[in-house]
Amino acid sequence: MIKKLLVSLFVFSAVCLFAAGENPEIQSLIEKLGSTNPAEANSAASSLSQLGKPALKALVEALKAPFPTPKWASWALGMMKDEEALDGLAGALKSENEKIRSFAISAIGEIKGKKAEEILINYSSDEKSLNREDAVFALAKIKDKECVKNFRAWLKDSNPKVRGEAAKAIGRLGDTESVNTLVEMIKTESDQDVRVRIIATLSSFSDPKALTAIRGYLQEKDENVKINSICALEILKDHEALEALKKLAESDPSESVKKAAEKAIKSIDSPSQK
Numbered sequence: 001m002i003k004k005l006l007v008s009l010f011v012f013s014a015v016c017l018f019a020a021g022e023n024p025e026i027q028s029l030i031e032k033l034g035s036t037n038p039a040e041a042n043s044a045a046s047s048l049s050q051l052g053k054p055a056l057k058a059l060v061e062a063l064k065a066p067f068p069t070p071k072w073a074s075w076a077l078g079m080m081k082d083e084e085a086l087d088g089l090a091g092a093l094k095s096e097n098e099k100i101r102s103f104a105i106s107a108i109g110e111i112k113g114k115k116a117e118e119i120l121i122n123y124s125s126d127e128k129s130l131n132r133e134d135a136v137f138a139l140a141k142i143k144d145k146e147c148v149k150n151f152r153a154w155l156k157d158s159n160p161k162v163r164g165e166a167a168k169a170i171g172r173l174g175d176t177e178s179v180n181t182l183v184e185m186i187k188t189e190s191d192q193d194v195r196v197r198i199i200a201t202l203s204s205f206s207d208p209k210a211l212t213a214i215r216g217y218l219q220e221k222d223e224n225v226k227i228n229s230i231c232a233l234e235i236l237k238d239h240e241a242l243e244a245l246k247k248l249a250e251s252d253p254s255e256s257v258k259k260a261a262e263k264a265i266k267s268i269d270s271p272s273q274k
Contacts, residue, residue, distance in 0.1 A: 026055050030062055033072040045072040049079035056080070060088035063104070070100045078107030083115060090119050093129070101131045109138025117142060121150055124162070133161035140169035148175050155181060160191035167194065171201035179205055183213040196228045203232035215241050218248060226252070227260045234264035242268060 029051075032044035048055045059080075062073035070092060077085040085107070092104035105123070108116045117139065124135040136154060139147055151173070154166035167185075170178045179202070186198045199217060202210040215238070217229040226248070233241045242265060249261040 023054065023058075026051065026058050029055070030058050030069075030073075033062055033076075034065065034069040041068065041072045042075075045076040046079070049076040052080060053082070056082055056084060060085055063088050063092045063100075067097050067100060070095065070097075071103045074100070074103035074107040078103075078110035081111050083111060083113055086111060086115055086119060093119075093123060098131065102134050105131060105134045105138050109141050112142050117144060117147065121147065124150070124154065127158065132159060133165045136162055136165040136169060140165065140172050143172060145173055145175070148173060148178070151175075152178060152181060155185060160194050163189070163191070164194045164197040167197050167201045171204045174204070176205060176207055179207045179210050183209055186213070186217065192222060192224055195222065195225050199225065199228045199232050203235055211236065211238055211240070214238075215244060218244050223254050223257060226254070226257050230257070230260040230264045234267050237268050239268060 026048070029044040029048050033041050033048075035041045035044070048059060055076075059073045059077050063070045065073070074089060074092065077089060089104045089108050089111075093101055095101050095104070105120070108119055120135045120139040123129050124132050124139065126132075129135070136151070140151070148170070151166045151169045154162050155170075157163050157166065167182060170182065182198050182202055186195050189195050189198065199214060202214055211233075214229050214232050214236075217225055218233075218241070220226055220229070230245065230248070233245070245261045245265050245268075249258050249265060252258050252261065
């Protein structure tokens with residue numbers, strides 16, 4: 001095993017030396033990406049990103065190296081924001097290492113552009129892909145309204161993490177047309193984290209339907225859903241929710257819910273907010 005690893009490292013060094021055009025500075029920095037010292041690897045990645053095009057090929061080759069080199073290479077390529085790195089990063093998505101996939105996804109999102117979006121959409125849409133929720137998150141950071149239809153489709157995905165990220169993405173895009181979908185979604189959503197994410201998303205809209213839905217969630221049995229709904233109504237300063245909040249503060253069986261309701265009432269009903 002050790003012999004194979006040494007051979008692998010030797011081959012990798014030789015390939016990177018070629019990719020770096022025998023530039024000793026780039027080669028030295030590439031080697032530091034594999035350092036066990038995060039500060040050293042981080043510094044090397046930052047320096048490589050600043051070098052730009054001359055370091056591009058070496059960084060793409062570094063994506064094939066043993067971990068942690070690909071992690072820092074992806075980070076550098078993400079900062080470089082050069083579309084020529086996208087094919088190499090797309091290849092890194094096939095890695096067996098979760099962290100390598102995650103950093104490659106993040107880098108693709110940072111590069112942006114139509115090709116980057118296409119890679120992320122295809123990856124997120126393939127149920128065999130791993131780290132799909134990371135890809136949905138990266139795509140949401142691009143904030144391209146043309147991707148709304150994809151986020152809506154992922155609200156029905158079998159993976160709850162993907163559904164949660166899709167809900168958050170719709171909130172980022174401010175797509176009021178999706179409010180009805182989110183309002184109805186929580187009625188059948190079984191995953192608690194996703195339900196909480198939907199409430200948080202709805203609280204970012206001023207749509208009356210969103211407010212009405214959040215008030216309705218105060219009747220849910222799930223304690224976390226109640227508390228998050230209370231917090232959302234407090235943030236939105238919803239005076240129409242005061243009566244329902246007072247009932248919770250007086251008679252809810254959960255002390256946590258009572259405290260959250262009491263806090264929300266004071267915040268909403270304070271003179272400075274009227």
